[in-house]
Amino acid sequence: MKIDIILSGVGGQGILSIAAVIGQAALENKHYMKQSEVHGMSQRGGDVQANLRISDKPIFSDLIPLQQADLILSLEPMEALRYMPYVKEAGWIVTNETPFKNISNYPNEADIEDEIKKHKNHILINIDEIAKEVGSARTANMVLLGAALPFLSLPEEDIEDAISAIFEKKGEEIIKLNIKALRAGSEISRNILNK
Amino acid sequence: MQNLLLLGDEAIAQGAIDGGISGVYAYPGTPSTEITTYIQETTDKREIRSDWSVNEKTAMEAAMGLSYVGKRALVCMKHVGLNVAADAFINAAITGINGGIVVLVADDPSMHSSQNEQDSRFYGKFALIPILEPSNQQEAYDMAYTGFELSEKLGYPILMRITTRLAHSRSGIIRKPQKQQRPISLPTNRKQFILLPAIARQRYSALLAAQSEFEEQANNSLYNEYIDGVNKKMGIIACGLTFNYLMENFPNGCEYPIVKIGQYPLPRKKIERLIDECESILVIEDGYPLVEELLKGYTGKGIQVKGKLDGTLPRQGELNPNNVGQAFGFTLEKDITIPEVVKMRPPSLCKGCGHIDLYESLVKVLKDYPTARVFSDIGCYTLGALPPYTAIDTCLDMGASITMAKGAADGGLHPSVAVIGDSTFTHSGITGLIDCVNDNSNVTIIIVDNETTAMTGGQTSSGTGKLEAICQAVGVDENHIHVCEPLKKNIDYIVQLIKKEISYTGVSVIIPRRECIQTLKRKKK
Ligand SMILES: Cc1ncc(C[n+]2csc(CCOP(=O)(O)OP(=O)(O)O)c2C)c(N)n1
Numbered sequence: 001m002k003i004d005i006i007l008s009g010v011g012g013q014g015i016l017s018i019a020a021v022i023g024q025a026a027l028e029n030k031h032y033m034k035q036s037e038v039h040g041m042s043q044r045g046g047d048v049q050a051n052l053r054i055s056d057k058p059i060f061s062d063l064i065p066l067q068q069a070d071l072i073l074s075l076e077p078m079e080a081l082r083y084m085p086y087v088k089e090a091g092w093i094v095t096n097e098t099p100f101k102n103i104s105n106y107p108n109e110a111d112i113e114d115e116i117k118k119h120k121n122h123i124l125i126n127i128d129e130i131a132k133e134v135g136s137a138r139t140a141n142m143v144l145l146g147a148a149l150p151f152l153s154l155p156e157e158d159i160e161d162a163i164s165a166i167f168e169k170k171g172e173e174i175i176k177l178n179i180k181a182l183r184a185g186s187e188i189s190r191n192i193l194n195k
Numbered sequence: 196m197q198n199l200l201l202l203g204d205e206a207i208a209q210g211a212i213d214g215g216i217s218g219v220y221a222y223p224g225t226p227s228t229e230i231t232t233y234i235q236e237t238t239d240k241r242e243i244r245s246d247w248s249v250n251e252k253t254a255m256e257a258a259m260g261l262s263y264v265g266k267r268a269l270v271c272m273k274h275v276g277l278n279v280a281a282d283a284f285i286n287a288a289i290t291g292i293n294g295g296i297v298v299l300v301a302d303d304p305s306m307h308s309s310q311n312e313q314d315s316r317f318y319g320k321f322a323l324i325p326i327l328e329p330s331n332q333q334e335a336y337d338m339a340y341t342g343f344e345l346s347e348k349l350g351y352p353i354l355m356r357i358t359t360r361l362a363h364s365r366s367g368i369i370r371k372p373q374k375q376q377r378p379i380s381l382p383t384n385r386k387q388f389i390l391l392p393a394i395a396r397q398r399y400s401a402l403l404a405a406q407s408e409f410e411e412q413a414n415n416s417l418y419n420e421y422i423d424g425v426n427k428k429m430g431i432i433a434c435g436l437t438f439n440y441l442m443e444n445f446p447n448g449c450e451y452p453i454v455k456i457g458q459y460p461l462p463r464k465k466i467e468r469l470i471d472e473c474e475s476i477l478v479i480e481d482g483y484p485l486v487e488e489l490l491k492g493y494t495g496k497g498i499q500v501k502g503k504l505d506g507t508l509p510r511q512g513e514l515n516p517n518n519v520g521q522a523f524g525f526t527l528e529k530d531i532t533i534p535e536v537v538k539m540r541p542p543s544l545c546k547g548c549g550h551i552d553l554y555e556s557l558v559k560v561l562k563d564y565p566t567a568r569v570f571s572d573i574g575c576y577t578l579g580a581l582p583p584y585t586a587i588d589t590c591l592d593m594g595a596s597i598t599m600a601k602g603a604a605d606g607g608l609h610p611s612v613a614v615i616g617d618s619t620f621t622h623s624g625i626t627g628l629i630d631c632v633n634d635n636s637n638v639t640i641i642i643v644d645n646e647t648t649a650m651t652g653g654q655t656s657s658g659t660g661k662l663e664a665i666c667q668a669v670g671v672d673e674n675h676i677h678v679c680e681p682l683k684k685n686i687d688y689i690v691q692l693i694k695k696e697i698s699y700t701g702v703s704v705i706i707p708r709r710e711c712i713q714t715l716k717r718k719k720k
Binding site: 043044106 | 200202225226228229307308360361363364365366367436438439440442443515516517520527529531532533534536537538539540541542543544545575578650651652
């Protein structure tokens with residue numbers, strides 16, 4: 001078992017909490033893992049990414065080599081495209097379709113969508129809308145994580161346990177909400193995949 | 196198996212805690228900040244002293260004091276911080292230590308969050324002390340755990356060098372049993388720490404004599420491994436983290452002999468064996484070509500040495516599995532680039548940040564003074580260099596805003612404005628302000644006070660609540676020290692205030708004060 005994931009988004013969107021949940025579940029499963037994150041300057045609204053590598057054998061590089069990622073998981077559509085040089089031809093792009101516009105020259109949304117669709121294996125989801133339906137816009141990252149579940153080869157219960165562990169201090173309500181968001185995301189991508 | 200999922204930085208912190216430190220001394224700086232934060236969050240301050248220092252020099256010196264009484268001290272900083280601490284650092288190698296000291300310096304090749312990519316190993320070599328350079332998180336933990344004992348055994352501080360990639364990458368860590376802190380035990384030789392020339396000469400000669408022992412330690416170090424390979428056409432030296440990029444390219448094992456380096460000075464015996472057995476040498480190191488230059492020498496004669504100097508590896512930026520692979524001729528079949536629709540997304544000031552209101556005011560003022568220049572500094576407010584503000588003209592090093600504004604004013608520039616953050620002001624701005632006062636320089640100094648060290652994630656700031664008092668105490672006329680609140684509704688007032696102080700011939704200080712919205716948000720949670 002070996003899976004290489006690139007998580008991407010804009011500083012402040014919360015990709016690191018997705019990474020934390022997957023990482024926790026991977027360790028529970030006695031997998032090796034390395035997770036390289038961006039801290040610092042870019043967290044001020046710049047582009048941010050994390051490289052997440054999980055394997056049943058020891059892992060060397062903290063960085064994923066070009067064209068070797070199995071999955072790009074992105075909270076923002078243009079940010080998903082920034083890591084195209086890293087995804088395998090048969091790899092998946094799972095991304096939020098809602099843009100985060102904090103630059104004046106943000107491209108045409110349709111052009112971004114067209115570009116994503118050029119990659120055969122892709123799932124575009126309106127994460128923000130689903131998060132709001134679940135009950136809080138702040139669960140967007142867990143909706144996206146849910147959407148990635150079919151690709152993670154980690155048991156869904158373990159991901160839920162990891163959410164409970166990581167959000168423990170925030171209380172039962174928050175945990176429930178985040179798990180609900182996870183399930184909503186997972187349902188959507190499973191529906192798309194089964195089509 | 197693995198139990199703790201930790202960042203490289205956190206692994207070092209945990210290693211130092213378990214290794215029996217009595218204190219950590221640090222000034223924040225990406226990518227080193229999380230080491231101290233972790234110690235602050237996981238230990239009791241009465242057990243391990245951990246508050247932030249004013250700057251890297253005070254940190255290094257306080258650590259030397261803790262060491263003087265026999266206790267173990269960790270010092271952390273980013274690479275440019277060592278420039279600030281260099282005087283204390285270099286001389287600490289002359290005095291030597293009592294309690295163990297590890298100076299952890301985090302380099303930032305590729306300049307993810309820095310103004311240069313200087314390689315701290317040169318400082319270790321300059322100071323003539325041993326350097327540790329971990330290749331992964333577990334080694335980072337282990338080196339921090341045993342580093343203090345190594346320091347005590349040798350009698351010298353140890354430099355531990357990491358890079359951003361290891362600092363900010365998580366992996367599983369296995370802990371070792373916690374060691375006791377050391378009791379007070381004062382130096383037996385009371386002259387050891389007095390660097391008068393007569394004593395310093397003796398100490399320096401002892402340091403020179405210790406070099407062979409440092410090398411012997413390196414020859415026997417677990418972190419310097421000779422890994423044999425069948426193909427002797429090339430021998431590889433892989434320093435620190437780069438070993439992983441090498442192995443990533445050889446998933447079934449590398450055919451070439453490798454010396455994996457984790458402790459300096461270089462293990463001469465292992466390097467000589469590699470040179471004897473192989474036809475050429477490839478040096479893989481993140482940062483500057485330190486090892487490569489050593490092996491190549493000035494003339495470049497002798498065994499062929501490949502690396503950054505001959506273009507086998509890129510001279511600038513961090514290494515990665517792909518550029519290391521290219522050194523072996525491994526290329527990708529297809530070249531896939533970032534699609535053209537993707538635009539740059541540079542960092543920017545947060546919505547609602549007080550710095551925005553200050554810059555909007557300043558830009559309005561500057562319209563009326565085409566000759567004005569704004570000397571700035573390092574922090575979130577450096578983002579005022581970008582549109583829509585493009586309000587600042589310089590950013591050199593921490594504290595340089597006030598001193599550069601002074602020099603420019605000395606040269607006849609008017610208005611000469613400085614913009615400096617509160618944490619940067621206490622880090623290295625106060626001394627420059629005294630220079631201004633002593634010369635009665637014609638400068639307008641704006642200390643943007645968000646009551647935190649924001650750029651590095653919101654650490655406490657040493658001057659909070661004391662800035663006006665400090666300015667007054669160093670001699671700024673109290674009639675020319677003003678505090679204002681950077682809010683949209685106050686912009687007209689701030690514009691008038693800046694104009695008024697620009698027209699005053701002498702030192703004025705304006706302090707726009709409003710809490711950072713990020714720290715405010717966190718408090719509300
Ligand atoms: C010598 C040195 N040490 C540390 C840093 C890292 N660093 C850059 S900006 C900054 C904080 C600045 O805080 P402040 O001046 O209060 O400005 P703010 O970010 O809060 O606006 C730090 C610690 C550095 N660049 N150079």
